[in-house]
Amino acid sequence: xxxxxxxxxxxxxxxxxxxxxxxxxxxxxxxxxxxxxxxxxxxxxxxxxxxxxxxxxxxxxxxxxxxxxxxxxxxxxxxxxxxxxxxxxxxxxxxxxxxxxxxxxxxxxxxxxxxxxxxxxxxxxxxxxxxxxxxxxxxxxxxxxxxxxxxxxxxxxxxxxxxxxxxxxxxxxxxxxxxxxxxxxxxxxxxxxxxxxxxxxxxxxxxxxxxxxxxxxxxxxxxxxxxxxxxxxxxxxxxxxxxxx
Amino acid sequence: xxxxxxxxxxxxxxxxxxxxxxxxxxxxxxxxxxxxxxxxxxxxxxxxxxxxxxxxxxxxxxxxxxxxxxxxxxxxxxxxxxxxxxxxxxxxxxxxxxxxxxxxxxxxxxxxxxxxxxxxxxxxxxxxxxxxxxxxxxxxxxxxxxxxxxxxxxxxxxxxxxxxxxxxxxxxxxxxxxxxxxxxxxxxxxxxxxxxxxxxxxxxxxxxxxxxxxxxxxxxxxxxxxxxxxxxxxxxxxxxxxxxx
Numbered sequence: 001x002x003x004x005x006x007x008x009x010x011x012x013x014x015x016x017x018x019x020x021x022x023x024x025x026x027x028x029x030x031x032x033x034x035x036x037x038x039x040x041x042x043x044x045x046x047x048x049x050x051x052x053x054x055x056x057x058x059x060x061x062x063x064x065x066x067x068x069x070x071x072x073x074x075x076x077x078x079x080x081x082x083x084x085x086x087x088x089x090x091x092x093x094x095x096x097x098x099x100x101x102x103x104x105x106x107x108x109x110x111x112x113x114x115x116x117x118x119x120x121x122x123x124x125x126x127x128x129x130x131x132x133x134x135x136x137x138x139x140x141x142x143x144x145x146x147x148x149x150x151x152x153x154x155x156x157x158x159x160x161x162x163x164x165x166x167x168x169x170x171x172x173x174x175x176x177x178x179x180x181x182x183x184x185x186x187x188x189x190x191x192x193x194x195x196x197x198x199x200x201x202x203x204x205x206x207x208x209x210x211x212x213x214x215x216x217x218x219x220x221x222x223x224x225x226x227x228x229x230x231x232x233x234x235x236x237x238x239x240x241x242x243x244x245x
Numbered sequence: 246x247x248x249x250x251x252x253x254x255x256x257x258x259x260x261x262x263x264x265x266x267x268x269x270x271x272x273x274x275x276x277x278x279x280x281x282x283x284x285x286x287x288x289x290x291x292x293x294x295x296x297x298x299x300x301x302x303x304x305x306x307x308x309x310x311x312x313x314x315x316x317x318x319x320x321x322x323x324x325x326x327x328x329x330x331x332x333x334x335x336x337x338x339x340x341x342x343x344x345x346x347x348x349x350x351x352x353x354x355x356x357x358x359x360x361x362x363x364x365x366x367x368x369x370x371x372x373x374x375x376x377x378x379x380x381x382x383x384x385x386x387x388x389x390x391x392x393x394x395x396x397x398x399x400x401x402x403x404x405x406x407x408x409x410x411x412x413x414x415x416x417x418x419x420x421x422x423x424x425x426x427x428x429x430x431x432x433x434x435x436x437x438x439x440x441x442x443x444x445x446x447x448x449x450x451x452x453x454x455x456x457x458x459x460x461x462x463x464x465x466x467x468x469x470x471x472x473x474x475x476x477x478x479x480x481x482x483x484x485x486x487x488x489x490x
Contacts, residue, residue, distance in 0.1 A: 010362075012265065020358065022262040060488050084358070084372075086365045092373030093488050099478040107480060109366040113265065113329070113356045117255075120331045121354040127329075128337030129386070130394055132377040132403060140487035141374070149375055149401040156397035157390065158377060233344040235352060242385040243305050243338050 004071030004105040007078045008094050010085040010112025014042045014199030018118065022110050027078045032070050034063050035080035035090075042199065043080070058139075060090065064097040071105035084114040088135055088163055115197065116161040119222035122204040123192035124236020126224045131159035136177055137167040150177050154184035159230065159239055162223040174217055181225060182209055190226040190237045193217060206232050249316030249350040252323045253339050255330035255357025259287045259444025263358055271355050272323045277315050279308050280325035280335075287444065288325070303384075305335065309342040316350035329359040333380055333408055360442065361406040364467035367449040368437035369481020371469045376404035381422055382412040395422050399429040404475065404484055407468040419462055426470060427454055435471040435482045438462060451477050 007026035012018040024046070027033060032051040033040065040047070040054045055063050067077045081089030091109050098107055120127045132153040138146060153160050160181065165174045187210035195203045195218070207215055209225060217223060230239040252271035257263040269291070272278060277296040278285065285292070285299045300308050312322045326334030336354050343352055365372045377398040383391060398405050405426065410419045432455035440448045440463070452460055454470060462468060475484040 015267075017267040017270065018265045018356070020257065020263045020265055022260075025262065084362045086362055086370050086372050087376075088373065088486070091366070092370035092483055092486055095370050095478065095480045095483050096485055096488075099480045099483070103480075109370065111263070111358045111362045111366040113358055114362060117329045117331055117356045117359060121336070121356040125331050125337035125340050125354065127331050128333065130377065130379045130391075131332075132375065132398065134375045145402065146375075149403060152397040152401035153377065153403075156394040158394060158398075233340065235340045235344045235348075238337055238340050238344070240341060241333070241337055243341075 004074050005076045006067050006071050006094065006105055006107045007110055008085045008091045008107065009078050009080045009110045010083055010089060011039060011043060011080050012083065012112040013115065013118035013197050014082065018113055018198050020110070020112060023112055026108070026110050027080070029076055030078035031075045033078045033080060034067050039080055039082050060093050061097065063090065064094045067094065068098060068101060068103055068105070071103070082115070083118070084112045085109065086111055087114045087133070115163065115222050116224070118197040119192070119194035120224060122194050122197050122202065123206065123224060124233070124238055126192055126226055126230060126237040126239050127159055127161070128239040128241050129159060129227060131161055133161045133163060135163040136173040137164040138173070139167065147176070147180060150180040154181040157227045159227045160225040162225070164219065165217050165221055165223045166219055175213060178209065178213060185209060185228065190230050190232040192224040192237050193221060195221045197222065206237055249319050250321045251312050251316050251339065251350055251352045252355055253330045253336045253352065254323050254325045254355045255334060256284060256288060256325050256327055257357040258360065258363035258442050259327065263363065263443050265355070265357060267355050268357055271353070272325070274321055275323035276320045278323045278325060279312050284325055284327050305338050306342065308335065309339045312339065313343060313346060313348055313350070316348070327360070329357045330354065331356055332359045332378070360408065360467050361469070363442040364437065364439035365469060367439050367442050367447065368451065368469060369478070369483055371437055371471055371475060371482040371484050372404055372406070373484040373486050374404060374472060376406060378406045378408060380408040381418040382409040383418070384412065392421070392425060395425040399426040402472045404472045405470040407470070409464065410462050410466055410468045411464055420458060423454065423458060430454060430473065435475050435477040437469040437482050438466060440466045442467065451482055
């Protein structure tokens with residue numbers, strides 16, 4: 001008999017007020033909470049009566065195995081991810097490993113506000129039309145596939161949201177990405193750069209495709225590049241949908 | 246003196262437990278709540294002491310003008326959108342109209358869990374890699390631009406999330422979209438169809454690109470089409486990121 005349960009929980013951008021009730025409840029119901037140390041720290045005060053398993057980066061497989069092991073013992077576990085756990089987060093790898101191992105525990109995915117959307121809210125309304133999210137990390141994806149996505153997204157006039165814009169501290173990824181996009185889009189296209197959206201240390205700035213590389217861009221940053229109709233107003237970046245036609 | 250305030254609030258998929266604390270607080274602090282009738286109904290019990298302005302579809306500009314008028318009288322207003330208000334929601338049009346009118350009221354965008362992400366959580370983990378969201382509604386966008394986006398997104402192997410898959414009840418949009426995507430992607434590609442994700446009447450099914458048109462698809466449906474590596478498992482649709490390399 002196995003009544004263990006795994007919640008994979010998106011905790012949103014970090015500020016407690018942007019967590020959903022379901023995420024708070026899933027953590028509250030869990031005996032153990034597993035996650036990347038930095039995210040565990042964001043919710044530490046919720047975990048006083050919990051077993052905490054904090055991990056370093058790149059140890060995603062280990063985290064999932066630990067969750068499975070605990071669940072097999074009948075315990076309830078929350079595996080936490082920042083933003084939405086279903087977007088470059090822990091949901092996929094957890095299901096992959098569970099499916100392979102013939103896991104019989106119940107697994108529930110609890111979505112959260114993704115990083116792209118909390119960053120967008122800090123900037124105005126840049127994601128109001130069709131958009132593409134692209135991670136510039138080539139740890140798990142060939143760089144050529146990333147270049148192809150950048151090129152196609154720019155060509156088709158998607159608003160583009162870049163995750164992991166400065167992978168392993170390498171500056172050339174964001175430079176190459178900017179140059180590919182600029183083949184299809186004007187220098188003056190508004191670009192929003194947001195670091196630590198909706199948590200301590202939030203910083204948001206509006207610049208242009210031509211100027212964006214003169215700003216600090218690091219691993220905690222999300223970059224949103226407007227489409228051909230996006231404009232910067234006093235109230236932030238706006239991608240119009242055309243209601244006024 | 247004008248101390249009015251407008252919150253543009255994403256209420257998430259509908260189930261109360263998937264609203265963020267900030268969204269609940271914004272509505273709680275508001276004197277008046279404005280929105281599409283169907284969404285107002287989802288949160289009716291939170292609005293007992295509020296002035297309620299419910300509108301029919303396609304009256305977005307009117308809703309924003311009503312919000313501005315109330316704020317100019319010093320009142321606090323919540324303009325609500327389902328999902329994330331920043332994704333095909335009210336944030337953009339509200340900022341557009343406010344910027345034009347030289348509005349001096351404070352406007353705050355409160356993000357929510359977008360429809361794509363709540364649908365994804367019902368299906369497993371389909372959005373785990375780069376994805377594009379495309380609305381098939383050609384009310385405000387030329388169909389040729391939509392076709393170009395479908396083609397480019399399919400070509401570059403994005404996971405594709407379709408909003409408004411059956412615009413004004415016309416079946417041909419989703420058929421055309423499917424056919425464009427199938428030029429670049431195998432018939433057996435997993436497709437998830439979710440209606441009323443995470444609210445009353447939720448229905449989710451997993452099918453394939455080849456078979457998807459034999460399922461009911463309407464305005465309340467979100468369709469998620471996997472990339473070339475997406476697979477269907479017993480635990481749902483999984484788009485792997487490659488951790489196991």
